[in-house]
Amino acid sequence: MSAKPRRKSVGIEPDRAAAAGEQPKRRRLPSDERRVAILAAAAELFAEEGFAASTRRLASRLGVTQAALYKHFRSKDEIVAALFEERARQWxxxxxxxxxxxxxxxxxxxxxxxxxxxxxxxxxxxxxxxxxxxxxxxxxxxxxxxxxxxxxxxxxxxxxxxxxxxxxxxxxxxxxxxxxxxxxxxxxxxxxxxxxxxxxxxxxxxxxxxxxxxxxxxxxxxxxxxxxxxxxxxxxxxxxxxxxx
Known part of the structure; x- marks a missing residue:
């Protein structure tokens, strides 16, 4: 049985190094784009696993460290609040x-x-x-x-x-x-x-x-x-x- 393809990390794009078989470089996103990416990944994670899912799981899904998350949101509760504010605007x-x-x-x-x-x-x-x-x-x-x-x-x-x-x-x-x-x-x-x-x-x-x-x-x-x-x-x-x- 073939292995499942890995989930792509947010903010990663291929470059010449990747084409040569080297580790691809991480593209640094602007702060607003990074917040949007974090909220999109959080929505996906929490909808699948519930709100008990940790910020460690969220950081892993994004391909970043927990410290990188906390540069944009001070806590998990703040991520959840921002997530629902966005959903409320949509509705x-x-x-x-x-x-x-x-x-x-x-x-x-x-x-x-x-x-x-x-x-x-x-x-x-x-x-x-x-x-x-x-x-x-x-x-x-x-x-x-x-x-x-x-x-x-x-x-x-x-x-x-x-x-x-x-x-x-x-x-x-x-x-x-x-x-x-x-x-x-x-x-x-x-x-x-x-x-x-x-x-x-x-x-x-x-x-x-x-x-x-x-x-x-x-x-x-x-x-x-x-x-x-x-x-x-x-x-x-x-x-x-x-x-x-």
Missing amino acids: GKEDWHAALALDDAPLAERLGRLYARYLDAITGQSMRLFVRAGLDGYGQPGRRGAALTASILEPVIAALRREAGLADLPTRAMQHEEREIAMTLHGSLMFLAIRKHVYRMQLPEDLTEHAMRQVRLWLPGAIAEMRQLHASPPEEIVPQLAPRR
Whole structure:
């Protein structure tokens, strides 16, 4: 049986010495490129082995020393934090407030297509990282709560209020139960991504129809619950859910 080919080191390129059978020289990458290379290798490693994988394993995969890693990141936790910041930027490029407020299409269609694009931006690697972070105690799903609320759940709640003819967010602050209503939809759609990328179930590459169906099923009940909620006095709001001024 032939030996498996070795994984190529990041930042290595062949030169004349290599062609002559000598050890190839390591190309020194600019600092920003090296950070990108480290994060790419970290994403691959942690998605495969979990966050218990050591920085020694990461350095070995990159073909560098641990000391070289720490020139760019002070600790493993800092690598993990930067990794999830990058994934959050990839998932959250859309302006949900603008998309839900300005389009004249029915709310179910607007929301369904927004979530379809959101799901399309989720890769298998990023979804496995997200799940592993929770299982391995890194708490990234919990830490993203405020960002998720601001970028997705708040716009959804604002759109629901407009659809139901209720007070807008500047008039009446977001309530815990409203966030839970929006989270019901978000969670069901994220489970589609988990089924596809973590369970490896046979789902279509394009999840648009699945997203549209989930929204259509959820929307009538969500509007009814919002109206009932607003018929009662407002509850006390925790600071991170208060509307931004």
